[in-house]
Amino acid sequence: MKLKAGIIGAGIGGLAAAIRLARLGYQVEVFEQSARAGGKLNEFRQDGFRFDTGPSLFTLPHLLDELLDEDLRFRYRKLDVVTQYFxxxxxxxxAFADVEKFATEVEQKTQVPAKRVLRYLKQAAQIYRLTAPIFIFNSIHRFRKLFTWPNLGRALQAFRLKPLSTLHGLNQKTFGDPRIIQLFDRYATYNGSNPYKTPGTLSVISHLEHNLGAYFPAGGMYQIVEALLAQANRLGVRFFYHTPVESVIAGKKSVSGLRVKGENRSYNLVVSDVDIHHFYRTLLPDSRRLKKMERTERSSSALIFYWGMKKRFPELELHNIFFSQDYRHEFSCLFEQKTITNDPTVYVFISSKENLADAPADMGNWFVMVNAPEAAGQNWEKLRQRTRQNILKKLQRILNQEIENQILFERILDPVTIEELTGSFQGAMYGPSSNSPFSAFNRHPNFRSDIAGLYFVGGTVHPGGGIPLCLSSANIVAEIVEEQLTEKK
Ligand SMILES: Cc1cc2nc3c(=O)[nH]c(=O)nc-3n(C[C@H](O)[C@H](O)[C@H](O)COP(=O)(O)OP(=O)(O)OC[C@H]3O[C@@H](n4cnc5c(N)ncnc54)[C@H](O)[C@@H]3O)c2cc1C
Known part of the structure; x- marks a missing residue:
C-alpha cells in the first residue's frame, strides 16, 4: 500500500513539498482553505487588467526549474534594469543587471567610486558562497548535516560574514553617500527586517539580485503557481480547496493524520505550510512554543494599493523605488511605533511593462506598496487614507505630474487582510524578523524531532521567507523523508 502524505496549505512551500513527496512515491493530498493555490503569491483580474498581488521579484529561478518536467517549465526573462531608483x-x-554598468551609473550619479560597488558585490558573493550551503540549502537543526568538514571550513571564515556590524553600519562604512547607503540598506526589507538592526550578513541579498540576476516570468508571477500546480497534478496530487484543516492529529511521539471537515483522515506524514504561529495557535495548540514565539520580533508587513492606470508612464520600469528622505525614521515608525511614516519609501511594480497583456493598450497596472508594521490594533482605515495621500503627494512631486486622476480603479491589501487571506500571524510577511545575528537559529526547524512524521515548510520556518527559500524548505523536508525511507529499507 502506498504511503500517504497530507499537506496543509497550497502556498509555494506546500506545492513544492507536494511535488517532491509525490516523486518519492507518496500519495499526496493538499488542503487549502481558500478557493485557489498560491497563498501570498496570487493574482486577480479586473476590467482588462491583471495584477500579481504578492511577490514581484523572481530570483534563483533554477530552484523552480529543478522541480518541473522540462515541458512544464515556463519562459522567464532576465531583467536589464533590475530597479529604477528615485x-x-x-x-x-x-540599477542595471550588468554590474559594471551599474557601478559606473553609481559613480556618475553620486561620485561613489565604481570599484567600491564592485568590491561590495564581490564580498556579497563570497558571503553567499559561505552561508548558502549552511543556512539556505541545509537544515541547521540536524547536527550531522551541520557539523561537516566543509561547513567547518566555512565557519573558519565567519569573520567575512559581517555578523557583528549592522547592514546599515556596513553600508555606511563602505559607501559614505547617503543615497547608496539607502539603496543597499533596502535589502533588509526583502525579508521584512530593519537595516539598522539586521546583521551585515544580509548584504548577501544584493548578490542574488545584482550578481545572479532578477527575472520575470512570461505571463506574470502567478505562472510560478500554475507551473507547480500542473506538475503536482501530473504526479497525481489531489487538491481540496475551500477546505481548512481543523487540527493535526498527533500523539506524544508521532503524527497520525489531520482533522478536516469534522472527519479524521489518516496520513503517514503531515507537512504544514501555514504560518508557524497560526499552526501552534490553532492546529496543534502549544502555549509554551507560542509564548516563545511572541517574544521574537516579527517581520514587517505591507500596505498595497493596486491601481488600474489610464496611461503608460515611459519613465518607469518594471520595478521602481521612490525613497523616503529619512530612512531611519521610517524604520523606527515600523518597528518601534508600529505605524507608517508620513514620508514612506514607495515601491511601484508595473508587470504590464514586461507582460503587455496585463493592462489594456496604453494603460498600466500599478502595484504600489509601502512597508507597514504588523497588525497590532492600529486604525487601518485612518492609516490607509493618510498613507494614500502621502504616496500620491510624493509620486506627483517626483514624477512632476498628476497621478490621482489617472487611477481608474483601486483595490487595497493591508496587514489585516493579509492575515485574513493567508493566515499570516498579524500580517507579518515573513514570520519572525531577522533583526538579530541569531535569527537564523531561532527559526522553527523543518521537522519536530519529538513527533515523527511532522514537517514544516514555507516562509515562516527555516530557512525563511521569499520564493527561493520556501522552495528550499520543501527540498530539505524531502531529503529528510527520503533518508528515512532508505534507512527503513
Ligand atoms: C506583498 C508581498 C510581497 C512579497 N514580495 C516577494 C518578492 O518579491 N519575492 C519573493 O521571493 N517573495 C516575496 N514575498 C514573500 C513570499 O510571497 C512568501 O515568502 C511565500 O509566498 C510564502 O509561501 P508559503 O509557502 O509560506 O505559503 P503562504 O503563501 O503563506 O500560503 C499558506 C497557505 O496556507 C493556507 N492555509 C492557512 N491556514 C490553513 C488551514 N488551516 N488549512 C488549509 N490551508 C490553510 C493559506 O490560505 C495559504 O494559501 C512577498 C510577500 C508578500 C505578502
Whole structure:
C-alpha cells in the first residue's frame, strides 16, 4: 500500500513539498482553505487588467526549474534594469543587471567610486558562497548535516560574514553617500527586517539580485503557481480547496493524520505550510512554543494599493523605488511605533511593462506598496487614507505630474487582510524578523524531532521567507523523508 502524505496549505512551500513527496512515491493530498493555490503569491483580474498581488521579484529561478518536467517549465526573462531608483533630492539611478554598468551609473550619479560597488558585490558573493550551503540549502537543526568538514571550513571564515556590524553600519562604512547607503540598506526589507538592526550578513541579498540576476516570468508571477500546480497534478496530487484543516492529529511521539471537515483522515506524514504561529495557535495548540514565539520580533508587513492606470508612464520600469528622505525614521515608525511614516519609501511594480497583456493598450497596472508594521490594533482605515495621500503627494512631486486622476480603479491589501487571506500571524510577511545575528537559529526547524512524521515548510520556518527559500524548505523536508525511507529499507 502506498504511503500517504497530507499537506496543509497550497502556498509555494506546500506545492513544492507536494511535488517532491509525490516523486518519492507518496500519495499526496493538499488542503487549502481558500478557493485557489498560491497563498501570498496570487493574482486577480479586473476590467482588462491583471495584477500579481504578492511577490514581484523572481530570483534563483533554477530552484523552480529543478522541480518541473522540462515541458512544464515556463519562459522567464532576465531583467536589464533590475530597479529604477528615485531619490528625494531628484537623483534618478538605474540599477542595471550588468554590474559594471551599474557601478559606473553609481559613480556618475553620486561620485561613489565604481570599484567600491564592485568590491561590495564581490564580498556579497563570497558571503553567499559561505552561508548558502549552511543556512539556505541545509537544515541547521540536524547536527550531522551541520557539523561537516566543509561547513567547518566555512565557519573558519565567519569573520567575512559581517555578523557583528549592522547592514546599515556596513553600508555606511563602505559607501559614505547617503543615497547608496539607502539603496543597499533596502535589502533588509526583502525579508521584512530593519537595516539598522539586521546583521551585515544580509548584504548577501544584493548578490542574488545584482550578481545572479532578477527575472520575470512570461505571463506574470502567478505562472510560478500554475507551473507547480500542473506538475503536482501530473504526479497525481489531489487538491481540496475551500477546505481548512481543523487540527493535526498527533500523539506524544508521532503524527497520525489531520482533522478536516469534522472527519479524521489518516496520513503517514503531515507537512504544514501555514504560518508557524497560526499552526501552534490553532492546529496543534502549544502555549509554551507560542509564548516563545511572541517574544521574537516579527517581520514587517505591507500596505498595497493596486491601481488600474489610464496611461503608460515611459519613465518607469518594471520595478521602481521612490525613497523616503529619512530612512531611519521610517524604520523606527515600523518597528518601534508600529505605524507608517508620513514620508514612506514607495515601491511601484508595473508587470504590464514586461507582460503587455496585463493592462489594456496604453494603460498600466500599478502595484504600489509601502512597508507597514504588523497588525497590532492600529486604525487601518485612518492609516490607509493618510498613507494614500502621502504616496500620491510624493509620486506627483517626483514624477512632476498628476497621478490621482489617472487611477481608474483601486483595490487595497493591508496587514489585516493579509492575515485574513493567508493566515499570516498579524500580517507579518515573513514570520519572525531577522533583526538579530541569531535569527537564523531561532527559526522553527523543518521537522519536530519529538513527533515523527511532522514537517514544516514555507516562509515562516527555516530557512525563511521569499520564493527561493520556501522552495528550499520543501527540498530539505524531502531529503529528510527520503533518508528515512532508505534507512527503513
Ligand atoms: C506583498 C508581498 C510581497 C512579497 N514580495 C516577494 C518578492 O518579491 N519575492 C519573493 O521571493 N517573495 C516575496 N514575498 C514573500 C513570499 O510571497 C512568501 O515568502 C511565500 O509566498 C510564502 O509561501 P508559503 O509557502 O509560506 O505559503 P503562504 O503563501 O503563506 O500560503 C499558506 C497557505 O496556507 C493556507 N492555509 C492557512 N491556514 C490553513 C488551514 N488551516 N488549512 C488549509 N490551508 C490553510 C493559506 O490560505 C495559504 O494559501 C512577498 C510577500 C508578500 C505578502
Amino acid at each position: 531619490f528625494d533630492d531628484g537623483t534618478r539611478l538605474s
